[in-house]
Amino acid sequence: MCNGQRTEPCNVFPKNQYIEVGSSTEVVCQTTCVRGRVFWTLDNSPIDESLSRTINSSHTVLTLRNFTHHSATLQCHSADTQQVLGGTTIRTYSKPSKISCMLESENQHGGVPEWVKCNWEHQIISPLKINYTLIYEMPLKPKTELCHSQETNCSNKSSSGPIYMFTNATFTVRAKTTAWETSSDPYEIDPYSMYKIIPPKVKVTVLPDRLSVKWSRSGTYRICHCEVKYSKVVSDGTPEVVLKKTLGANESIGSATIENVESCTNYKISVRCAIDKAPWSNWSQEQMVLTKLNKRHVRLRLWRKIAAPEESEMRKVHAMWKEIPSTCQDTFTYTIKTTPYKDDVPGVNYTDISCDNSTCDFDVSHHAHRISLKAFQKGILLAEDSVYVPATGKSLPQVTGIQASPLGDVILVSWKAPVQPVSGYMIDWTHNGHQYYWKESKYTNTTLSGLLDKKRYNITVTPLFEDKTGRGTQAIHICSRVGDPGNVTITVDPNDKSVFVSWDTKSQEECSGTVINYTVFYGTQTGPMLNVTVDGTRQGIHLKDLSPDTQYRVYVKATSLTGTNRSSERLFKTKRFDPRLLLALSVCGSIIIILVLSLGLFCAIKWKKFSEKPVPNPGLSSVALWTSPSHQKGKGSFQPFDNPSESLFDQIYTEATQKTSTSPLATSYNSNPAGGQTEEYTEAATVVAPEEQNEKPVGQRLCSPGESTALLSSEKGKHSPYRSQSSVESPTSMSNKLCKRVPVKQLEKSTPVTVYVTLDMFEQGQSR
Structure with a gap:
């Protein structure tokens, strides 16, 4: 809205008007606020200017003809300023149409109808609540409002009494809201064309080979059409069959015969009727009947399965036949008799075998036989059949x-016929080897139905001849339906940057789909899922380029021709470091530690041996003769003293603090006047070489430690069988010790004798 140079505002009127669809209307735009030309838009689309005219300088009129929009927005614009001067909304409504009515009688025994039921169509979407009124009108009678409704149907008992059937009636529907009101066109209807009669009464009679149905209709004497519907009472959804009958104007009783019904089977029958061009009545109450046994329908169709011969050359035969339905309310017995195919087999007694149900087991020899089956009803032969049993090992x-x-x-089963002409084929199948099903076919293909879901069947096809049978050909482990792949279970073995995912597919069903490929889906907790597809023979895959120390999720989907199956989702976390690197470091470290420990142990043993080297014990020395100088160069001999002028007796130095330990030999050469006061620590030892026995004796002398030390140090380079030993005492403590020479008598010349002395060595630290 806007205000122009004048004080009067611009506007569009009338506002929010409702018009009947297809009608015309005029809309005025007041243009006192602007100067110049105006134009119109309908839902923002320009309208042809020829539909608009100017009455005066302040009003422009728009004429809309045959308006069919459900709802539209109309606006008036200034051509100079492009401003909206005003606008309005136009909505349309339609009249109710296609009225159809039906008259019904309240009395189930017929008569004049009292109830009226009508419905109609009204193509409108209105935000306003619509109230409908059904108006009934007859000649020479005022209009009557039969019923009121807010839906597109209405039913009520006529308030003006029974609707007369001898003349046409007119019906009108009025629709009214707070904004508009309209009425449908009047519909004139023949009362008989909308008269719905009551359902007929039905009676069914069961005959040995058919069903007889009779019913009585009600209503006026006009041509009446009737339908008889029947079907078997079974759970497999057997289709219904409908028979049509027409009764004349003077016929009140109808009848029909149902042929070709199955023996001992439950059937349900119902009937409905309608006057010509009128609605159908409701179906009558269903009649349930059980048919009788029809002897022509009894077809045992005997068949057999033959086992391999035993050691006694007897074969087990499993005979089976189509049993008379158990729903037949009578008593039936079966007998089987085996006879040789042509000539009698000597020594065999052929007797009748009584069987209570549709199977029977017995033994036959390896010869060819014919098995005969007879069925009796109350002792009267009802039907019979026979089948051929070939001889063992016969080519067929x-x-x-x-x-x-x-x-x-x-x-679906198909096969190729043998060369010989056949009369048919017998197909038998089983899923457990105990319960058999069989059927006969004239063609080289058949369809097996009524199978258990997802079970493996063994199917055998046997050709039939005039009075013989051929050899059966078998197709084993044929699934009735192939299911989805089995359940998929997965295991994961993660590393730092990779993971090995393996899976196994197991199914609890016999017939699961063969896996064509596996798809491995993996990804982080928050990232997108990646996938890798491998063929159905693979049972594992390495997933690489993963991030260390990261949480991942993975699952595997198995795909077959019949469906898919997926495993549950598994979570795993990659390792921080490569476990192979840690293993290598551990092995190298262990080897280095072992080498270091071994080297340390070796050094310790060597050091211990070096530091704990024992002092040699002269008592453990070998005794040998000293050789002459001419033999000094001999290999393995002891070397004599360097100075041959010295005494043959080696000087022995003792420590003053030790007690004297004198051997008997030393005592004979030692003389000490003051033996009771002076302690001696020397044990004399003399070894006389044979070459020096004639030389002068040399006396043994005892010296102080200082002298002993000087002598020992001066004789380092001489070859002596004994090593000098150090004293633990200091040289000053030994300075007062005496050194004396002990005279030794010269040895007489005699037979060479070897003499030796022993020297007991005291360990350091021992008390003196």
Whole structure:
């Protein structure tokens, strides 16, 4: 809205108007606030200027003809300023149409109808609540409002009494809101064309080979059409069959015969009727009946399965036949008799075998036989059949190229006929080897139905001849339906930057789909899922380029021709470091530690041996003769003293603090006047070489430690059988010790004798 140079505002009127769809309307735009030309838009689309005219300088009128929009916004604009001067909303409504009514009688025995039920169509979407009124009008009678409703249907008992059937009636529907009101066109209807009669009464009679249905209709004497509906009472959804009958204007009783009903089967029957061009009545109450046994329908169709012969050459035969339905309310018995195919087999007694149900087991010999089956009803022969049992090892024709494949919930079986002409084929199948099903076919293909879901079946096709049978050809382990792949279980073995994912597929069902490929989905907790696809023969895969020390999730989906199955999702975390590096470092470290410990132990042992080297014990020295100078160069001999002028007796130095330990030999050469006061620590030892026994004796002398030390040090380079030993005492403590020479008598010349002395060595630290 805007205000122009004048004080009067611009506007569009009328506001928010409702018009009937397809009608015309005029809209005025007041242009006192602007100067110049104006134009119109409908839902923002320009309108042809020819539809607009100017009455005077202040008003412009727009004419809309045949307006069909459900709802539209109309606006008036200034051509100079492009401003909106005003606007309005136009909505349309329509009249109710296609009225259809039906008259019904309240009395179930018929008569004049009292109830009226009508419905109609109204193509409108309105925010306002619509109230409908159904108006009934007859000639020479005022209009009557039969019922009120806010839906597009209405039913009520006529308030003006019974609707007369001898003349046409007119019906009108009025629709009214707070903004508009409209009425439908009047519909004139023949009362008989909308008269719905009551359902007929039905009676069914069961005959040995058919059903007889009779019913009585009600209503006026006009042409009446009726339908008889019947079907078997089974759970597999057997289709219904409808028979049509027409009754004349003077016929009140209708009848129909249902042929070809199955023996001992429950059927349900119902009937409905309608006057010509009128609505159908409701179906009558269903009648449930059980048919009788029809002897023509009894077809035992005997068949057999033959086991391999035993050691006694007897074969087990499993005979089976189509049993008379158990729903037949009578008593039936079966007998089987085996006879030789042509000539009697001597020594065999053929007797009748009584069987209570549709199977029977017995033994036959390896000869050819014919098995005969007879069925009796109350002792009267009802039906019979026979089948051929070939001899053991006899060559028989058979079908070839048998193929079986599942399709939906059935199995399609096909094969190639043998060379010999056949009269038909017998197909038998089983899923457990105990319960058999069989059927006969004239063609080289058949369909097996009624199978258990996802079970493996063994199917056998046997050709039939005039009075013989061929050899059966078998197709084993044919699934009735292939299911999805089995359950997938996965295991993960993560490293730092990779993981090995392995899986296993197991199914609890016999027939699970063969896996074509596996798809491995993996990713971080927050990142996108990546996937890798491998063929169905793989059972594991390495996933690489992962981040160390990161949480991942993974699952595997198995895909077959019949569906998919996926494992549960597994979480795993990659390791911080490569475990192979840690293992290598551990092995190298262990080797280095072992080498270091071994080297240390070796050094310790060597040091211990070096530091703990024992002092040699002269008592453990070997005794040997000293050789002459001419033999000094001999290998392995002891070297004599360097100075041959010295005494043959080696000087022995003792420590003053030790007690004297004198051997008997030393005593004979030692004389000490003051032996009781002076302690001697020397044990004399003399070894006389044979070459020096004639030389002068040399006396043994005892010296102080100082002298002993000087003598020992001066004789380092001489070859002596004994090493000098150090004293633990200091040289000053030994300075007062005496050194004396002990005279020794000269040895007489005699037979060479070897003399030796022993020297007891005291360990350091021992008390003196």
